[in-house]
Amino acid sequence: MHLDYTYRYTVKCNIVTDPQFLILASLAGGEKHGYAMMEDIGQFGGVRLGAGTLYGAITRLEGKGWIRRVESEERRKPYRLTADGVRHLEEEVAELDRLAKATLRRLRHA
Amino acid sequence: MRRWIRLAARLYPRAWRARYGEEFEALVEDAAADWRQLWDVTLGAFAMQLTNGITYLRVAGGLALAGSVLALAASYRVPQRYVSSAVVRIVPAANDNRPLSKDVLRSAAADRIRMLRACGHGLIQDTVRKERSHGNDADLFEDIEAHRDDVRIDPVELPGQNGLAVRVSFADADKEKARTGLANLVTEAQRFNENTNQSNLAFWKDVWHEPAPFSERLEVADPASLPAAPSGPGRWMFPAVGAAAGLVLGVPAVLFWRHRGAGLRVAALALAGFAVAAGLSLLVPERYTAKVAMRITAPNDPAHLSGEVAITPLSQWVERLRQEVVVPLHFVDMDREKAARLERVTREGRLGIRMQGAESATPFLEVTFSHPDRSTARFGAAGVAIAVITQYWSDLRTDTPGTGVLREARAHRAGEVIAVEDVSPPTATHYRWEARAAGALLGMLLSIVWKRRKTAPQTGGDLVWAAQ
Numbered sequence: 001m002h003l004d005y006t007y008r009y010t011v012k013c014n015i016v017t018d019p020q021f022l023i024l025a026s027l028a029g030g031e032k033h034g035y036a037m038m039e040d041i042g043q044f045g046g047v048r049l050g051a052g053t054l055y056g057a058i059t060r061l062e063g064k065g066w067i068r069r070v071e072s073e074e075r076r077k078p079y080r081l082t083a084d085g086v087r088h089l090e091e092e093v094a095e096l097d098r099l100a101k102a103t104l105r106r107l108r109h110a
Numbered sequence: 111m112r113r114w115i116r117l118a119a120r121l122y123p124r125a126w127r128a129r130y131g132e133e134f135e136a137l138v139e140d141a142a143a144d145w146r147q148l149w150d151v152t153l154g155a156f157a158m159q160l161t162n163g164i165t166y167l168r169v170a171g172g173l174a175l176a177g178s179v180l181a182l183a184a185s186y187r188v189p190q191r192y193v194s195s196a197v198v199r200i201v202p203a204a205n206d207n208r209p210l211s212k213d214v215l216r217s218a219a220a221d222r223i224r225m226l227r228a229c230g231h232g233l234i235q236d237t238v239r240k241e242r243s244h245g246n247d248a249d250l251f252e253d254i255e256a257h258r259d260d261v262r263i264d265p266v267e268l269p270g271q272n273g274l275a276v277r278v279s280f281a282d283a284d285k286e287k288a289r290t291g292l293a294n295l296v297t298e299a300q301r302f303n304e305n306t307n308q309s310n311l312a313f314w315k316d317v318w319h320e321p322a323p324f325s326e327r328l329e330v331a332d333p334a335s336l337p338a339a340p341s342g343p344g345r346w347m348f349p350a351v352g353a354a355a356g357l358v359l360g361v362p363a364v365l366f367w368r369h370r371g372a373g374l375r376v377a378a379l380a381l382a383g384f385a386v387a388a389g390l391s392l393l394v395p396e397r398y399t400a401k402v403a404m405r406i407t408a409p410n411d412p413a414h415l416s417g418e419v420a421i422t423p424l425s426q427w428v429e430r431l432r433q434e435v436v437v438p439l440h441f442v443d444m445d446r447e448k449a450a451r452l453e454r455v456t457r458e459g460r461l462g463i464r465m466q467g468a469e470s471a472t473p474f475l476e477v478t479f480s481h482p483d484r485s486t487a488r489f490g491a492a493g494v495a496i497a498v499i500t501q502y503w504s505d506l507r508t509d510t511p512g513t514g515v516l517r518e519a520r521a522h523r524a525g526e527v528i529a530v531e532d533v534s535p536p537t538a539t540h541y542r543w544e545a546r547a548a549g550a551l552l553g554m555l556l557s558i559v560w561k562r563r564k565t566a567p568q569t570g571g572d573l574v575w576a577a578q
Contacts, residue, residue: 034137050147051115051137052154055130059158075136 019049019057024066024081024089031070031080034058061085112143121155160364170360174353181352182345190340192285194292197266197332198299199275261295268331275331285337292334300328375560379553387549391542398484400491403466404475404498452493455481459490463498 026032026040034054042048049057058079061067066085070078081089115138122131141147159168262279278296282288304327366373459481466476475498479490 034133035140038137038141050150050154051134051141052150052152052157055134055137056154056157059126059130075132076140077133 019053020061021089021092022047022049023054023057023061024085024092027067027079027081027085028089031078033074033076033078035076037079111145111148112138115143115148115151118148118151118155121152122158126158169364170357172356173360173363174356177352177354177356177359178349179352181348181355184352185345185348188348189283191281191283192288192337192339193279193281193341194285194288194334194337195277195279195332196292196296196330196334197268197275197277198296199268199329199331200326201329280334281341285340289334289336296328296330296334300330303328372557376554376557379557379560380550381553383549383551383553383556384546385549387545387547387552388542390549391545394542394545396482396542397480398482398487399478399480400487402477402491402495404477404495448493449497452490452497455486455490456494459487461490461494463494 022041022045023037025045026037029040032040034051038049038051038054058067062069062079064084065082066088067079068082070080072078116135119131119134119138120127122134127134138147138151262277264277264279266275266277268275278292278299280288280292280295282291307327366377456479459479462476462478464476464478466474477491477495477498479487479494481487481490
């Protein structure tokens with residue numbers, strides 16, 4: 001998968017506060033609407049996303065085909081991960097895991 | 111606050127609102143309503159606008175509006191300028207019975223204008239010194255000195271009057287100061303002119319043993335006016351400039367936002383290039399160059415304007431003048447303290463005296479002086495120019511080698527007068543700002559080359575909402 005340079009940089013250096021990653025991580029626990037995502041991310045990520053930031057990221061994620069809106073009669077529309085989104089999240093988490101393990105190894109030898 | 115946030119949400123693009131508007135409003139109702147949220151929604155709307163196809167016009171429009179408002183606010187920080195003006199006539203002396211033609215008077219007027227312009231600086235300085243020595247308040251004169259560039263002198267022709275005139279104007283933030291300052295300047299100019307006339311009469315008689323053909327007076331036709339309304343700055347111009355700046359800034363703003371990674375890299379490398387160039391430019395010694403152009407004026411005496419005498423080509427005698435009078439400069443007849451400083455200063459800097467336009471009808475001597483200090487550069491150039499004039503008159507009175515060429519010149523050219531034509535402000539010759547700009551440009555070019563090698567193909571699909 002090709003990632004643009006900005007996003008690659010974000011993933012490697014600032015992954016824990018990247019709104020797109022946080023949304024994917026939140027939706028990994030099941031479909032959620034905007035406010036539910038905001039609350040969930042606040043709890044598990046310790047990051048309070050603003051409405052503008054959240055929907056900016058949702059718009060981009062949907063554009064990339066990594067999340068999809070679930071049709072609903074409610075005003076609050078839930079979103080869920082697509083297969084591409086799951087695959088991408090797995091890759092990102094694996095990359096993060098590899099980085100974390102490498103860092104731990106270094107720390108043990110420090 | 112929630113109301114403001116809802117209003118900010120309307121700033122999102124229409125297509126985006128069609129798709130996400132309802133759920134976004136629901137989220138805004140559920141989420142906390144505070145300043146942070148408002149800022150976040152506003153910024154989000156701005157970012158979303160930037161991803162739209164007609165973004166530039168909207169961003170540029172927004173920036174132009176912001177620029178207009180800011181510029182209008184800034185315009186009220188700029189002080190108003192009041193311009194006082196006075197009309198000074200240049201009239202022949204009462205005992206001057208020569209048949210003065212309009213051309214002769216025009217020539218005389220031109221000389222007086224040049225005298226006023228060139229001597230204004232020294233005149234005001236001398237006045238300050240004199241006022242100080244008498245324990246008087248010299249603030250007013252210092253104020254004039256600080257605003258010397260605000261003095262304008264333009265020739266005018268008064269209807270039905272014998273003689274030409276000049277309109278002198280002086281601008282200041284205070285209208286009363288503008289008027290008083292100009293009135294004082296005109297009075298001092300008249301006094302200076304009178305003294306110059308007296309000196310010229312004496313010199314002329316000493317050298318040529320005949321009455322001097324020139325002794326024009328400066329007569330106030332219209333005294334310094336009290337300006338009723340400020341002449342500037344035009345308030346409408348500020349918003350216009352602000353709007354134009356906003357429109358121009360729209361392009362880099364959009365490009366920067368769309369390609370934040372590349373934008374940051376360009377900005378960082380441009381800044382680095384600027385810093386490196388700024389550092390390197392400090393190694394180049396700072397030097398300022400001041401220039402004074404000294405014109406060899408046409409004669410004022412109508413008796414010698416007929417062209418009946420054989421005229422030596424001007425370029426020939428001017429070159430001899432330069433060699434015999436100007437080059438062996440000894441700073442004679444100058445204030446001892448000033449002469450000593452001038453001699454010291456000219457040893458520290460680089461002095462150049464050369465003829466410009468020797469083959470033309472209006473040749474002039476150009477004095478250039480370079481020095482690391484800006485004001486010393488000006489002092490050196492102006493001081494040497496004054497010394498040249500002083501030397502000229504001194505050589506006229508005494509039997510020095512220069513006198514021969516001057517007497518010969520007078521015989522053929524009817525006593526050309528050497529006078530300061532123009533004193534340009536010292537200009538820096540170290541090109542530091544140019545070097546910094548070049549460094550920044552080089553940094554930007556490097557970042558573009560780097561981008562081409564580093565950028566991976568972009569993922570598409572970010573604008574799906576915009577097409578809906």
